[in-house]
Amino acid sequence: xxxxxxxxxxxxxxxxxxxxxxxxxxxxxxxxxxxxxxxxxxxxxxxxxxxxxxxxxxxxxxxxxxxxxxxxxxxxxxxxxxxxxxxxxxxxxxxxxxxxxxxxxxxxxxxxxxxxxxxxxxxxxxxxxxxxxxxxxxxxxxxxxxxxxxxxxxxxxxxxxxxxxxxxxxxxxxxxxxxxxxxxxxxxxxxxxxxxxxxxxxxxxxxxxxxxxxxxxxxxxxxxxxxxxxxxxxxxxxxxxxxxxxxxxxxxxxxxxxxxxxxxxxxxxxxxxxxxxxxxxxxxxxxxxxxxxxxxxxxxxxxxxxxxxxxxxxxxxxxxxxxxxxxxxxxxxxxxxxxxxxxxxxxxxxxxxxxxxxxxxxxxxxxxxxxxxxxxxxxxxxxxxxxxxxxxxxxxxxxxxxxxxxxxxxxxxxxxxxxxxxxxxxxxxxxxxxxxxxxxxxxxxxxxxxxxxxxxxxxxxxxxxxxxxxxxxxxxxxxxxxxxxxxxxxxxxxxxxxxxxxxxxxxx
Amino acid sequence: xxxxxxxxxxxxxxxxxxxxxxxxxxxxxxxxxxxxxxxxxxxxxxxxxxxxxxxxxxxxxxxxxxxxxxxxxxxxxxxxxxxxxxxxxxxxxxxxxxxx
Numbered sequence: 243x244x245x246x247x248x249x250x251x252x253x254x255x256x257x258x259x260x261x262x263x264x265x266x267x268x269x270x271x272x273x274x275x276x277x278x279x280x281x282x283x284x285x286x287x288x289x290x291x292x293x294x295x296x297x298x299x300x301x302x303x304x305x306x307x308x309x310x311x312x313x314x315x316x317x318x319x320x321x322x323x324x325x326x327x328x329x330x331x332x333x334x335x336x337x338x339x340x341x342x343x344x345x346x347x348x349x350x351x352x353x354x355x356x357x358x359x360x361x362x363x364x365x366x367x368x369x370x371x372x373x374x375x376x377x378x379x380x381x382x383x384x385x386x387x388x389x390x391x392x393x394x395x396x397x398x399x400x401x402x403x404x405x406x407x408x409x410x411x412x413x414x415x416x417x418x419x420x421x422x423x424x425x426x427x428x429x430x431x432x433x434x435x436x437x438x439x440x441x442x443x444x445x446x447x448x449x450x451x452x453x454x455x456x457x458x459x460x461x462x463x464x465x466x467x468x469x470x471x472x473x474x475x476x477x478x479x480x481x482x483x484x485x486x487x488x489x490x491x492x493x494x495x496x497x498x499x500x501x502x503x504x505x506x507x508x509x510x511x512x513x514x515x516x517x518x519x520x521x522x523x524x525x526x527x528x529x530x531x532x533x534x535x536x537x538x539x540x541x542x543x544x545x546x547x548x549x550x551x552x553x554x555x556x557x558x559x560x561x562x563x564x565x566x567x568x569x570x571x572x573x574x575x576x577x578x579x580x581x582x583x584x585x586x587x588x589x590x591x592x593x594x595x596x597x598x599x600x601x602x603x604x605x606x607x608x609x610x611x612x613x614x615x616x617x618x619x620x621x622x623x624x625x626x627x628x629x630x631x632x633x634x635x636x637x638x639x640x641x642x643x644x645x646x647x648x649x650x651x652x653x654x655x656x657x658x659x660x661x662x663x664x665x666x667x668x669x670x671x672x673x674x675x676x677x678x679x680x681x682x683x684x685x686x687x688x689x690x691x692x693x694x695x696x697x698x699x700x701x702x703x704x705x706x707x708x709x710x711x712x713x714x715x716x717x718x719x720x721x722x723x724x725x726x727x728x729x730x731x732x733x734x735x736x737x738x739x740x741x742x743x744x745x746x747x748x749x750x
Numbered sequence: 751x752x753x754x755x756x757x758x759x760x761x762x763x764x765x766x767x768x769x770x771x772x773x774x775x776x777x778x779x780x781x782x783x784x785x786x787x788x789x790x791x792x793x794x795x796x797x798x799x800x801x802x803x804x805x806x807x808x809x810x811x812x813x814x815x816x817x818x819x820x821x822x823x824x825x826x827x828x829x830x831x832x833x834x835x836x837x838x839x840x841x842x843x844x845x846x847x848x849x850x
Binding site: 394396397398400401403404408411414418419422423426432434435436437438439440441442443479 | 751752753787788793798799800801803804807810811813814815816817818819820821822
């Protein structure tokens with residue numbers, strides 16, 4: 243079997259992260275306190291592959307592209323980066339996708355600024371592009387087309403775009419364009435340099451293909467788009483579509499057949515699946531989870547939900563308690579999910595995310611956050627929460643409000659990670675948050691989130707995460723990392739205080 | 751490419767002094783006039799691909815509404831004009847006050 247169209251990415255993407263999706267976030271950082279090879283082994287170990295170099299699990303976005311092309315009759319497969327050379331004689335087109343090609347996305351750019359070193363995802367991708375196999379492919383005339391959620395980053399790297407001979411950059415949902423592009427490439431036609439797929443060319447449900455191979459850690463989408471309209475978000479720009487239960491079932495079955503026992507339900511807000519606007523409804527959520535639970539022998543995780551949906555679901559329908567007690571906690575010890583706090587300031591919330599608190603008024607946003615955290619803590623939902631620092635029009639009193647909100651969240655099991663503002667979504671023409679704009683209030687928030695997350699990370703690793711015997715080496719590595727970060731934080735504290743005093747002297 | 755169906759074709763003279771907001775406004779007027787949400791941007795520039803992206807980037811990052819397909823056509827618009835006149839399809843040239 244030989245492939246004309248090879249789909250791939252670098253190691254930080256082609257990995258199942260030891261079956262723990264959250265460990266994949268370590269690829270957004272430079273190695274800390276550990277050699278790069280150990281860091282990469284912790285964050286992105288090599289997956290199992292077959293004799294052609296096809297990984298058993300591959301990133302979901304690449305699986306969607308692969309499925310679409312297979313349905314359109316192309317000879318294609320996802321291939322592990324270490325096995326690209328096997329296909330040099332037949333490959334005509336190389337398709338690449340990535341979450342964060344150059345570490346410009348959050349949180350990579352933040353770790354880069356703070357630590358002054360390139361994150362491992364950037365290093366790994368550049369190493370992949372400079373590899374013998376990819377360079378030889380280009381020398382032989384292979385067309386390279388890149389896409390994925392980080393495609394926008396190529397606009398800031400025209401030099402590398404030229405150096406590596408990238409033929410086309412595709413930004414947006416690729417279903418309606420990728421077949422034509424690949425066909426043109428195979429026919430030797432001139433390709434466009436750049437394609438931005440606008441919302442009106444987003445695929446309908448019928449135009450979205452069911453994956454043909456397993457996705458990393460069993461991730462399957464249940465929705466596309468989001469109705470909240472937050473200005474910093476690119477996903478909300480796309481039309482809202484609910485994936486039918488039948489599609490979800492088929493994709494889970496593909497994963498289970500391949501030996502992937504767990505599932506990650508992917509959406510920008512899982513609780514809004516077939517919701518009434520921004521008000522979750524219990525019936526579709528329970529029906530979805532009952533179906534998933536009947537198909538999946540392992541754990542169920544959510545990619546994202548919103549704090550407002552957590553609060554509303556519980557207060558109106560007792561949905562969180564029911565879901566956790568009747569389904570989730572009968573099979574696992576906790577449910578992990580990402581949530582967005584973004585800011586503790588109602589003033590800033592009204593400007594950049596006026597519907598984030600809906601159906602509650604934006605004035606109630608801090609209360610929504612605290613209530614949702616309490617509900618999650620009581621129901622063994624462990625969130626990883628984000629804050630955004632350096633938003634356009636941010637003021638000092640906004641940062642003070644965020645710091646005060648963090649104090650109220652201390653008692654709730656969670657990780658809280660601040661991100662530096664990266665222009666995306668409706669705000670993609672705004673300025674980036676850069677090092678020279680970091681203020682004392684930002685540092686205070688970063689330190690609060692650091693100590694909060696270190697405290698709860700130890701609790702989570704001791705009581706919930708990586709508990710299987712075979713995960714002992716990974717668990718040990720994470721525990722050493724936590725202790726090292728705590729040690730370094732104590733070490734740098736005097737330097738931070740001196741920096742702030744110096745800054746204050748300059749300002750006065 | 752199917753996405754080029756029902757698209758309007760615009761030749762953008764990137765060597766001219768362009769202000770991205772003005773160009774976007776001009777593009778928006780044209781798409782409204784032609785009742786489409788797809789644009790094929792034919793880039794005319796002495797900077798080869800993709801280095802011309804440095805000049806085009808601001809306009810692209812300000813777009814969230816339209817499908818845009820960007821193709822490089824060389825440094826001279828005359829060949830492109832000839833091609834379009836042969837096919838009878840309209841080709842708009844921006845910026846509108848460009849020097850001939």
